[in-house]
Amino acid sequence: MSTVTLKINGNEIIAEDGLTILEVAKRSDISIPTLCFIKGKISKNPCKICVVEVEGQDELMRSCVTLARDGMVVQTDSEAVVAHRQERLAILSETHFGDCKAPCNLTCPGQINVQGYIAHVARGEYEEALRLVMERNPVPFSVGRVCPRFCETRCRRILIDEPVSINHLKRFVADWCMSHEIDLKIPKDKPTGKRIAVIGGGPAGLTAAWFLTRKGHDVTIFEAAPKLGGALRYGFPDYKIPKEIVDYEVNTILRMGINIRLSQKWGKDFTLQDLKDMGFDATFIGIGATIDVPFDVPCTDKENVYTAANFLRMINEGRKLDLGSKAAVIGGNNIAMEVARALVREGVEQVTIIYPRARLEMPANQRNVKEAEKEGIQFLLMASPSGLCAVPDENNRLKLDLIRMKLGEPDKKGKRDILPIPGSTNSLSVDTVVSSLGQMAVDGVMAGGELEAQLKMKPGGMFFANPRSSETSVEGVFAGGDAANGTKSVIQAVVSARRAANNINAYVMSCEKDPADNRFNFTRGRSFDDVSLKNFDEIGIKLREKMPERPPEVSTQDYDEVKLGFTEKMAKREADRCLKCGCTAFDRCDLKRLDIDLKININKTGMGKVPVYPVDTSHRAITVDPNKCIFCGRCERSCEYDALEVRAESMDDKGRPVGLTIDFKENCVSCGKCVENCSTGALNKNNRIVPIQGENVREIRTTCPYCGTGCQMILKVKGHTLMEITADPDVGPNYGDLCVKGRFGHNFIQHPDRLKTPLIRRQKGMPLEPVKWDEALDFMAQSFSRILGEKGPDALAGLSSARCTSEENYAFQKFFRSGIGTNNIDHCARY
């Protein structure tokens, strides 16, 4: 073998003669990017990304077709090379049309792979759907009931009919797993030996504990109340989140292996210094915002005047209060709505919410406002309480003085202040007043000790925490959730605590943080106005499933849940409404990867804006979206059967295809190799509808279970679900090839028909019935032992399987030969 010696990026390399620069570089672990390279088959329409600079050559050379020669001096990433690649990538990206991530996914504060879990629901993989949600949100039971649903506001389905009921689907999978007693078996990392204290067992504390425990840390939650759950338990009444749901949710989290210390109030029962002394390496503050902002009008120190969080806590603890028949709720936030609805359930006949602005300006989610209104709650708008000093009339206990408000002139930002209308005083006779004017974490300075005193507070009674590091003003002490951000939604507390957990992990392990999701994203349109309606030409109207709920006249009589949840059929139908905006090639797209690597700003250089071609779903196994095709031709050239044709009517001035067709010929055997070679998501496997994003995906090498060829394949597994099967081009006997059964014949693994429990037939003629292993084994052992005793070993026989492993076959025949004492052992495919 003759060799050549050349220099690549300054390194001297001795290579086999006759190889291209690209191959030589690959063998020396120098990566040269390319979008069109297929070994042994030269591209007719080269991507020109693989160019390199060769000394003495005026022009950049394509490394895939330039042979490495003796004495060559090659630069693979010089300025000129990078500039050329960037130019090429920008040109290719300019016509690439699609969404990397779906808008729902991008809008979710938790960045949850929404499209992914909807797709799991559509496939009936509810366990995996929940696991996917819990990758980023460990309290799906609650969030599935109370989320403000930012995602649904951006659902593209709005352009056709109504958004997908995303949150109801989340609740469905959580409830389904609960009612089926599913153990999610979520793994955690090896123990790190680090101990972390979490103060507060509400959504933020539970979230931080969950993610820190998964990282292998030893976590202890300190909770002031006798039970965990925080706002989920003491903030939301049962009709929103039933207590048994909170219990189940909390237990699901605790099953990870988390220590808890209940009825331990920070500042009273322990201090930050105590935690340090106990050996905790870091502390997370997630105590929420539970202290009500006082009702600051004259004469509020009367009986029957409550503040919201306090009131809800008492209701949720089951305290019986004498509330009379008329009540006023001061404030227009979400908590005010829950207070009002709880008052109705307590038998108060007339509940009035008083708010100084218009209804649409209420901070409460409009969905919550509507739900309150449905239950007969009245709204007194543009009015503000001025005091409780007036003497009540004889039928009521309190008289609330009010003043009418009007809007002032708009300020510079256009915001209009509210002003009292002079002389517009009025009064409302009530028996109970509850004020809901906001909450804070700490009123004044946190009590406890020296470290507590050093905690910097923000105006409004929240802990200061560095937005990047989540760290407070005390080293090793972190904060998140409402305690740091003020009263927000549960999902926002989760996000904040998850971020804090990531920061705490980096702090105690002295390592880098897990990187945030890259914001690079192709989109078919950021706002609804940008999205071409041509996208939806083929899609018919299909309205969302209606959430079954109890009518208000019934539901207000008790604290049972109002919304009853989707049935399985409804969930599947609803999941089928998903438009699947995001790209299922997210995890393998080379164009996106190179755009990111080479820092292409597609927002500036441009991307496709309208669909030029219809998506072709006529192939039995493969969906073709020519709008994503960059005409690299890898599919065509990778096909072993010559069964694929990619053609363009003409080329535009930048060398891009016009009038593109991607056609499968008659002789296509659906082996799917072209999909694996597609450089974008132009080709996709039909049965691979769950996009894989930042989730942990394991790749397991194994042997195909079908014919005797023994093809080596790679199982891509997320959670406990096999996502797809691929093959390694460097491993025989198949060298990257698989047949249709190898690539597509694995749905049976997760098929609902799988046997999941032993069955026995107690007597001939009776049906098979499910039993536990113990009983099945006893039944079998007794039957076999009886036969053995009565008729001898040769009255028993075993038929083993060419489908099972050699180890199983060996153990099986060993059992019969050495255990039973017979050679009656055979397998059906012996021949």
Added chain:
Amino acid sequence: MTGLVTVLGSGAMTNTINGIVDSDVMLVIGSNTTETHPIIGLRMLAAAKKGSKLIVADPRRIKLCDSADQWMQQRPGTDGALINALCHVIIRDELEDKEYIAERAENFDAFKESIADCTPEWAAKITNVPATVIEEVAHIFAKADRAGIYYTMGITQHTSGTDNVCSLANLAVITGNLGKAGAGLNPLRGQNNVQGASDMGCNPTFFPGYQRCDDETARKKFAEIWDAPITDKPGLLATEMGDAIMEGKLAGLWIMGENPILSDPNSAHAKKAFEQLDCLVVQDIFLTETAEIADVVLPAASFAEKNGTFANTERKVQRVRRAVPPPGDARDDLSIINMVSNRMLGNRHGGYQGTTDPIYHTVPPLASDVFSEITKCWVAMEGMSYDRLEEGALAWPCPDTDHPGTPILHESGFPRGKAWLSAITWDGPAENPDDEYPLVLTTGRVLYQYHTGTMTRRSEVLENSAPSAYVEMNPADAEELKLADNEMVRASSRRGSIELAVRITERVDKGIVFIPFHYKEASANLLTNDALDPHCKIPEAKVCAIKVEKM
């Protein structure tokens, strides 16, 4: 296997998949390779493209015929006659490898005598393949430097299955095609681990590693390894078990991972027998037709849910690795065997007891422990270990830890010393068409389905691609019966009757029909014949007489 053992002393594919491209001639007989072994088919097509001559012998015009240099369309069940005629021509025209025969074979004269009458003209009458074609193929095959033979069930699932294999072995030996790359005698295994199951002694006459149960030394060896007395009484073959049940000799049967009610010929008979058992235990991943009549059903794991090894058709031992846990309370098959063993035998046998892990619930000994025990039982695997398999597959024999494995068998000799050229006389199939059942039925697979379909029919892409049963029929036969394409018909044999669509096609010759056997709603094996090969007791699934009626 029995056939290969007779001639060579060992039964397995002699060569490699990778070596196919190096062959000068490929004789593919009774194997619809592109559909049953698509990747091997792909290599054959690549070899043909590179200039290797492809000879196909198949009653149907299978896809390989499109790329073949020669296609011999023999009548089903006449393979033996065809192969004997090939040998006859080779010897008649003195094309045999005399040096090789002298050095490595015995019984040549008796063999030559036995095929003296097997002239191409004689074979042409039986097989329908023109004598000139037989002569031409014989010449191409014999003159090639490297000629490989590839076959599957089309050769073996006959009452003459063993003889057919012996004939092929004779052909390979007299042309000197054993022991070199790009040649050989290559039975393509139809299932992922047929080779491994055979290697592991799941067979009434052999212990693991083809060590005979009637051999005193072997029995002693295994009695020692297993620490238990081993009986010298021969066991029952799978195909003999039905009768043993009916005679009351067999009362308990444990079936692991098979669905004989659908896969066995004359399956109604198998079902009747199983229903007579005192206790039928079926261990499977689905409630198969066989599991439905069981007394105990044990939920097992799929390939993706367990650790272990499969031995592929080239004798390569390859790892199977666990990717996901089994669903619900299902357990991997090894753990199930261990649990049953624990329950019935206590801790006496190999310490089959231990704790379970919370996610996979495995019960030791684990696959890796069992594998090391296997390597102690059989010298051909003695050099293997899971550590070595991490680096890549190893083909047996691999007798020591430095041994690279043996991709090509018989390079320097045969296990039995010299190859035994066996004298074969050709007998036709057990059942021939007559006035009542005028058509010859042959069965097989399609690309998109697999075996009894328990897996493929639950994978949407596959099921949608080939969702229903059909019978392929020549246009001439269809016209006689006045059938239109896709019309539903009734197909019946002496054993049963099914309803399915007719597919009118030139792929089959007049008088011959083909039905894939994957579909339980129209199970071809209700029609097929369970007459057995007298040597290895394989049933004649590939040929029987049927009639097709308009409905």
